[in-house]
Amino acid sequence: MxxxxxxxxxxxxxxxxxxxxxxxQSPRASSDGRIIPxxxxxxxxxxxxxREIPAALRIEPPPADDAPQLRPPSRTPGEKRAEVLPDKLRATPLPQRPAETRSSEKHNELAANPTPSVTVEVITPTNAAVGQPATFEIVVRNAGSRSVDRVTVIHDLPENLQFIGTSPEAQENDKRLSWKIAKLEAGEEKRIKVKVKANDDGEFDLRASASITVSGASTARFIKPKLPKLAVKMTGPDTVLMGEEVAFEIQITNTGPVRVKRIVLRDKLPSGLTHPQGREIEAEIGGLKPGESRTLTLRTIAAKSGTFANEIHATAQIDEKQADEIDLAGGIANTSIEATATATVHVGEPALSVKQAGPKQCQQRAEAIFSIEVNNSGSARTKNVRVVDQLPRNMEFIAASDDGRYDATSHAIVWSLGALDFGTQRMLTVKARGRSVGEGVNRIHAEAEGDLNAQSDLPVRVEGAPSLSLEILPLNDPAPIRKDVEYEIRVFNEGSQPCTNLHVGITLPDGMFLRDAQAPSPYKLDENQVVFAPYSKLGTRADLVYRIKVQCKTPGDAKLRVQLTCDQLQRPVIREEKSRFLQP
Structure with missing residues (x-):
């Protein structure tokens, strides 16, 4: 009670x-009829x-039937509280609005129209149950007389409310929800529905805010400035030879709308080019009208091989009066204009070398082949290459490759090869024959444009061909058995070359034995072999004589065999002599 x-x-x-x-808080009337706020x-x-809480949402469990006070239901001692809370709770509205609770906050409200005015109102449901989804609305209105753009609505959820979803979809960042409204016309409103769930009873403060972007507009006119402009173009050869002239053609054009004056060209030449004025060249060429061009030629000399970039730099000025007439905000700070151009040239240095390969000895009447290599090891093309092979006088020409022409008067072969690119080579061949014994030189001479020369010499000795004759002369044939018989063996060098290390060997037939021998070198007897020591050298048109004395034991025909070798012979010379022995 x-x-x-x-x-x-x-x-x-x-x-x-x-x-x-x-x-x-209500207005009242004064005695004179005025309204008092x-x-x-x-x-x-x-x-x-x-306390006035905007759109306060109070969530409580329903009162018991016998006790209509605001408190949770009673439980007996020791009873555990259920995990599932009552599924129906009553949301108690604030006293001023028994049916529903509404709260409005105005943002960016300006003093008078047409200043934009945006209001935000949060509408909560009358009843909400713990653990069940509840939906509240955020109403955004444009109360002004003009449209607003880019409205941003923000709502921060209380800690104990679980967010479920929104319509339209919100951007969620932790507990903060936000929406973007592109445009809100005057008097237009947008409604945003937010679905949440409370996991415990209590009262929650639901607030939302809106921000707008206020912009101004005006018309600006932009004029493309008529700025002065200078263009420079420089061209030159791609490749030159060292020592040649390198001419650069320079074209300068006034591509702007105003006249330019005091045009100055400056060129700092690279290290590979030279000029009579030095490496730094400067020239003033006056002025140019709009659209006017002028062409000049800069002549230099290639002094070093390599690749070089030459840069020309041009400067000019305009009158300050003309600069003031150019319609630009703030005017022109600098009345000088500049332009540059670059041209690259490769300075090559041609080179010429020659070498040959061939035999240093050649036998008389034998053929010899000479190989000639002409090479450009420089960095530029070698032009008008000419090669001459001067043969030795004791050799005669047979043939030449690559259209080589033989001149009988000069006893030489000539080739005209034309140009030879750098890093390339040409191979030539000559076939000749030894004509007479003696010493000589095969001389190769190469020349090309630009005073390029190269030479290669190869000494060649023509040796005579060896030619040995061998004769066996029986001095008494036929002869009786057991009587001395003499043989004369003669070696003659009828060739054009001396012979060295001559070996003479005699083979006696069966029944014949040696009695005596006379020779230019000692001998030894090995069973039926008579071997003479080597004779060191036999000159041309010279001979050797070997005499032996033998006896035969049995009658009949007997065949004596002689073999001759020397350093110059590839095969031995063999002769045989048959003699008859009689029974007395």
Whole structure:
């Protein structure tokens, strides 16, 4: 009973407080008919006045049937509280609006139209149950008389509310939800539905805010400035030879809308080019009207091989009066204009070399082949290459490759090869024959444009061909058995070359034995072989004589065999002599 009376007194005091607040905040009429605005609330003295929470959502469990007070249901000692809370809760609205709770906040409200004015209102449901989804609305209105662009709506969820979803879809960042409205016409409103769920009973403060972008507009006219402009073009040869002239053609053009004056060209030549004025060249060529061009030639000399980039730099000026006439904000800070151009040239240095390969000895009447290699090891093409092979006088020409022409008067072969690119070579061949014994030189001479020369000499000795004759002369044939018989063996060098290390060997037939021998070198007897020591050298048109004395034991024909070798013979010379021995 006491508790019921206490509740009644609390409700009565609350109603009186609300009535007093309403009267204080309501407008009233004065004695002269003027409307007196409501008094502002006294925040320092009115402690019992209820706190105004925008769209406060109070979620409580429903009261019990026998006790309509606001408290959770009772439970017996030791009873565990259920994990699932009551599925139906009542959302108690604020006293000022029994049906539903509404709160509005105005953002970016300006003093007068057509200043844009945007309001935000949060509408919560009358009833919401713990653990069940609840939907509230955020209403964004344009209360102004003009449209607004790029409206941003932000809502921060309380900690104990679980976010489920929104329509339209929101951008979620932790507990902050945001929406973008591209354009909101005057008087138009947008509604945003937010679905949440409370996991415990209580009261939650739901707030939303909106921000807009206010912009101004004007018309600006942009004019393309007519700036002065200078263009430079430089051309030159791609490749030259060292020592040749390198001419650069320079074309300068006024491509701007105003006249330029005091045009100055400056060129700092690279290290591979030279000029009579030195490496730094400067020339003033006057002025140019709009669209006018002028062409000049810069002549230099290639002094070093390599690749070089030559850069020309041009400067010019315009009158300050003309500069003032150019319609630009702030004017022109500098009345000087510049332009550059670059040309690259490769300075090549041609080279010419020649070498040959062939026999240093050649036998008389034998053939010899000479190989000639002509090479350009430089960095540029070698032009008008000419090669001459001067044959030795004791050799005669047979043939030449690559259209080589033989001149009988000069006893030489001549080739005209034309140009030879750098890094390339040509191979030539000559076939000749030894004509007479003696010493000679095969001389190759190569020459090309640019005073290029190269030479190669190869000494050649023509040796005579060896030619040995061998004769066996029986001095008494036929002869009786067991009587001395003499043989004379003669070696004659009828060739054009001396013979060295001559070996003479005699083979006696069966029944014949040696009695004596006379020779230019010692001998030894090995069974039926008579071997003479080597004779060191036999000159041309010279001969050797070997005499032996033999006896034969048996009658009949006997065949004596002689063999001759020397360093110059590839095969031995063999002769045989048959003699008859008689029975006395």
């Amino acid at each position: 006491q508790s019921s009376k206490g509740r009644f007194l609390w409700v009565l005091m609350l109603a009186m407080s609300l009535t007093a607040t309403t009267l204080a 409501p008094l502002p609330p006294d925040r320092t003295t009115s402690r019992s006045a209820p």
